[in-house]
Each structure stands twice: as structure tokens, then as C-alpha cells.
Amino acid sequence: MGLPRFTRPKGVSAESSPNLYVANCGPAVGLSFDTIASAFSTFGEVKGVYAADESGTRVIVSYSEESSAQTALKVLDGHPCPELGGRCLHIRYSVFQPPSQVDNLVPVSLEASELNIPGVYLLHDFVTAKEEEELLAAVDGRPWRSLAKRRVQHYGYEFCYETRNVNTKRHLGELPPFVSSILERVLLFPNLDDAANVVLDQLTVNEYPPGVGLSPHVDTHSAFEGLIFSLSLAGPCIMEFRKYSEGVWPSNPASEKNVENSENSSNFSRKVIYLPPRSMLLLSGEARYAWHHYIPHHKVDKVKDILVRRGSRRVSFTFRKVRTGPCQCEFPPYCDSQI
The missing domain is CATH 2.60.120.590 (Alpha-ketoglutarate-dependent dioxygenase AlkB-like)
Structure with missing residues (x-):
């Protein structure tokens, strides 16, 4: 079985996931998980920030509430984030497929x-x-x-x-x-x-x-x-x-x-x-x-x-x-x- 992937939900509403897949963001571009969590916490309680893959340029931001993820995506997707050095983020909803x-x-x-x-x-x-x-x-x-x-x-x-x-x-x-x-x-x-x-x-x-x-x-x-x-x-x-x-x-x-x-x-x-x-x-x-x-x-x-x-x-x-x-x-x- 291959590596499990974070995937974007299909055919579901914007409130479907409290987890965001964030590209152009991560340790490889000089942003620590703590820095990322601090920036995204503006929109609600962040449960954690995790590496989405091995590139170091994509992360998963997990919120406690789905509404927080919805707001963060609306505000930050495709726009520069001052708290993250002005980087333009690319954000999608993410769901987890936990393998046994x-x-x-x-x-x-x-x-x-x-x-x-x-x-x-x-x-x-x-x-x-x-x-x-x-x-x-x-x-x-x-x-x-x-x-x-x-x-x-x-x-x-x-x-x-x-x-x-x-x-x-x-x-x-x-x-x-x-x-x-x-x-x-x-x-x-x-x-x-x-x-x-x-x-x-x-x-x-x-x-x-x-x-x-x-x-x-x-x-x-x-x-x-x-x-x-x-x-x-x-x-x-x-x-x-x-x-x-x-x-x-x-x-x-x-x-x-x-x-x-x-x-x-x-x-x-x-x-x-x-x-x-x-x-x-x-x-x-x-x-x-x-x-x-x-x-x-x-x-x-x-x-x-x-x-x-x-x-x-x-x-x-x-x-x-x-x-x-x-x-x-x-x-x-x-x-x-x-x-």
C-alpha cells in the first residue's frame, strides 16, 4: 500500500473539513510550523501544523472548528500573507484517509x-x-x-x-x-x-x-x-x-x-x-x-x-x-x- 495522501474533498460544501492543504508554505521556504500556526490562529484555534509531504513547501493546517478553516481559506487563498513574509499561499480543503x-x-x-x-x-x-x-x-x-x-x-x-x-x-x-x-x-x-x-x-x-x-x-x-x-x-x-x-x-x-x-x-x-x-x-x-x-x-x-x-x-x-x-x-x- 502506498503512502496515504491528504486529498481535497469532492462535491462537498465549504464547511466540510477543518483541515487545510497549504502550498508555498513550510520549512523549506523559511517558515517554521510555529510561525505558520501563529499566522493561521488569527482565524481560530489551530490544533496543529503538519508536513503534507516530503517537499517542505506544503503543510496541513488543522483547525478545531470547520468555520475557522472556511474563513482562513477565504481570506488567504491566492493572497499575500504579511505574517508569513508576504508569501502568496495556495489553499485547498483537505480530508484524511487514515490507513490501518x-x-x-x-x-x-x-x-x-x-x-x-x-x-x-x-x-x-x-x-x-x-x-x-x-x-x-x-x-x-x-x-x-x-x-x-x-x-x-x-x-x-x-x-x-x-x-x-x-x-x-x-x-x-x-x-x-x-x-x-x-x-x-x-x-x-x-x-x-x-x-x-x-x-x-x-x-x-x-x-x-x-x-x-x-x-x-x-x-x-x-x-x-x-x-x-x-x-x-x-x-x-x-x-x-x-x-x-x-x-x-x-x-x-x-x-x-x-x-x-x-x-x-x-x-x-x-x-x-x-x-x-x-x-x-x-x-x-x-x-x-x-x-x-x-x-x-x-x-x-x-x-x-x-x-x-x-x-x-x-x-x-x-x-x-x-x-x-x-x-x-x-x-x-x-x-x-x-x-
Whole structure:
């Protein structure tokens, strides 16, 4: 089945849809989703702005009320919008054709507080659009290592995918200067009691093409300390968290393929959050040690009944602190050092 498309309703009245397909508008022409939402909010409450395709020049603006969409189309279609740099927009109504493969079995949260998982925090707009552009340019100017479905870069210490661990005897050097401001900023992360003691020394950069995700896993307890920061750039995605019953916890990496395929298992709890570009996710405590995290292999995610395309790429910067001794966390049934 091909990618689902946003389509224009046929033979229906102007009030038929609260969703607008807007062309000549998007990140590729220098307009952030927040800027677009602000401009369109003049006509009513905007539920969200989403990429309509991978071009970066077309978006879906979703209103809470159909009447708001009707007014916005009447005022803005074919006319320059001062709030968007005077760009002349081309607008049509849009309806969604949600395919079964992107139907989530659990609702998608927009805020970490909605998950009710101790230790999960999410900060939106952790970096600016300009900083995002500079970070992407910095990694694109350095060599990538190709894996089966994605590309990676490692700094500080190399992550070994075969063992899901790091070789502490092989130090690659300090983290690159282009992340210095990020390292300073994480020290100010809310709800971080031991912020002054955070010395992150390992960075993995992942580039995900459309449709590529991440298998369910917990970062190995004995490999890394208790704080994991992940910055999302370029494209959005959803992340699912799974907490398994102690008796079915996958005790070795080889079993994780079975974990990924157990979509309908009753042996785990599931919760899902939406990660927009430029957001920073923190996993700590229970969330870091006892919950698998997983990025479904989708090209389109369903968020609050809206289909959100992931874009042409998503790049994540994951910062961690390498552990030099055994883990002594409070979750021994899930700990490779204590099993």
C-alpha cells in the first residue's frame, strides 16, 4: 500500500473539513510550523501544523472548528500573507484517509506529563530553527557510517551494536565543539536534581530515512549512566514506550526481534509520545531503566487523528554518560548488572 495522501474533498460544501492543504508554505521556504500556526490562529484555534509531504513547501493546517478553516481559506487563498513574509499561499480543503497500518492502539501524547511514566521529560523548541540548521550542516560535513537502514556517527566512544555496549578503552576524543551549547543547556533541564554533576561524554547521531525506525530496546544499564538526552532534528516521529512484565523481560539483545513483532502482546504496557523537530527528550529513572523505547517503522504517524508525515529525514543527537562500573539501579529485574 502506498503512502496515504491528504486529498481535497469532492462535491462537498465549504464547511466540510477543518483541515487545510497549504502550498508555498513550510520549512523549506523559511517558515517554521510555529510561525505558520501563529499566522493561521488569527482565524481560530489551530490544533496543529503538519508536513503534507516530503517537499517542505506544503503543510496541513488543522483547525478545531470547520468555520475557522472556511474563513482562513477565504481570506488567504491566492493572497499575500504579511505574517508569513508576504508569501502568496495556495489553499485547498483537505480530508484524511487514515490507513490501518498507522492506526495506533494507544493514544499519542503531546506532552511528557500525559504519559505518566516517571522520568520522562520533553522540552519543545530546545534549539532554534537556525541552530537546527547549523547542527545538521555540521554533521553533514563529517563522515557517516552506514548501517542496514540508517546512517550513524559516534563521538566520545563508539557504540557497538553487536554487544549493545561501548569499549571504554577506546576513547575517540572529546565531544565536537558544535554541540557545546547543547551540553551547557542540558544542565538547566527542569526536574534534573543532579544537573551540576552531569558530564555527558558519548554522542550518537542517527539519520533515519522515511519509514525507518528503531527496534524496541533499553540502553544497556552497564553501558551508560542514568540520564539519556535525545534531540530530534529535521523531522518528527512518534516514540512508543513499553514496560514488560518481569517474567517476559527480553534478557538479551537477540530476543528483541521477537519483542518488536509482539504488537498484540498482553505482557507489556504501552504509551506513545509525539516528538516534534527541535525537541529534547530526557529519559531518567524508571523510564530509562525499566521501559523499552521504540520508534515504529512508519512513513506516516497518526497523532490526535491527524496524519503526520515524517519528512525526508529525521536526525537524532543522543547524549549519554559512559558507565565505568556495574549498574546499581533500583530496577534489578531489568538490569544486566544485577540479573
